Amino acid sequence: MIKNIAHIKFRDSNIGKFEHLHIKDVKVKDNCVIETDDGIELGNVINFEDVDLDLLNKIDEETHKVEDNEDNNIEGEDVSEEIKNMVDKETHHKNYRNKNKIFNIIRIADENDIEQFNINKKDSIEALKICKEKVINHNLDLKLISSYYFLDRAKLLFEFIAEERVDFRELVKDLASHFKIRIELRQIGVRDEARAIGGCGICGRELCCRVKRSKFETITIKMAKEQSILLNTMKISGQCGRLMCCLAHEYDAYCCLKKDLPKVGT
Template sequence: SGYYQDIEIQAGDIVILEMDRGFDYGEVISEPQEIKSEEEKEEAFKIIRKATREDLLQINRNRRRAKGAMRICERKIRQHALDMKLIDAEYSFDRTKIIFYFTAEERIDFRALVRDLAKVFKTRIELRQIGVRDEARLLGGYGVCGRPLCCATFLKMFSPVTIKYAKEQNLPMNPGKISGVCGRLMCCLSYEKYFYDEMSKALPKVGDTLQLEDGRAKILEINYLTSQAKVEYEDGRIKKVTLVPRQGGRGLHLLRKKND
């Protein structure tokens, strides 16, 4: 996050940041919010200005240089026989630092590689090991929904996602259906978790027995989005019925909002 004064910025703007050791750039991915404490200000980087035309030219030059740096680094990795996969490279805005991003199955001793790269580039070198989700964020791409990856567009941080989320949403337990391009569970499984949590409190549970107009029936499955349940009567009949969330409950409010 970053803070600023006397600058008009909005989501999508490219800005120049004052970092701990030099200057860098970034893209604004959320609308500005008021800083509520000095602690928040201390944790954020200072935004110097919106990127000018010259700044954008510098950024593009840095990106072209980074591609050349990638090729050199890949060659050096082979020379040092390191078991690591180079993902990306980026220069800081003022070119005082190059960051190389890589993945590896285990921890890598890359101290000799860093010394070698520092001799070549004559600048500060940082090698940063990342996970598969960060790899997807850096490389970008499209999800099964056909839209650009959430992690590469607007997500600020990764939230834990468990298989329980998919089960609660009655999704097929097929890894190909519920996994993202990174191979991990899709981040979007967490987007409606709050809705499902509230609806599960407002509606009966699977296995509960209901007294309906045409007899007693046991709930076999529930679709929380439609509030419909599949039930089995004592005589073996199976039927779909509509459940009504408890009046005044949060689940009923959420369902009405979703249907509007």
């Protein structure tokens, strides 16, 4: 089944697929009120695309299987312990989500929606300051990264990173009592932190995860080896300290070309 969907960017760096045929005259760059798994949000239309829904579901199922069975076993190979640790951590933080799920556009945003979004953005900054103070008061070993009010003010989301699991139940109660709203504290990985904060890679351009990626791909040492890239942590690690997302950019092309080329040394 072929359907035209809209790609919409929301919450700074998230990109999702949305149905739009029930919305009249929606265009590229339009601000839209959307519904995601997390709640009601405001997003901006990037482009439109005809997609085969059956193929999308099949691709996502196959991707899930590959990621679950990805061979990151590099024992016995000439790889430094530092790089092995990077792979172990990368695998540990793997978090699967259906990137091909199609959500709904509720409506094209009006002036009231834009005004509410701007108010929420300002209030989120203040909420982050308050939450940081309460984290200190509760003596919790975590680092707050971001805060986000959903458009309808039904929920306030805080994202954080921590080395270990953190019992933040008392903190949630304290925050709920203060803000009088549903509170969600979400532990994220260092790749999510890099995407949330942003920055430049060693190439001098903005981080790939910030501008291009809707879902983190599984990056493996095999991708670097197939491209004959020197296994040096300075060369293959990003700002997050994990394997660079761009190792996947040309990996498929290298694999495809190598099928028709003789092996080195023959």
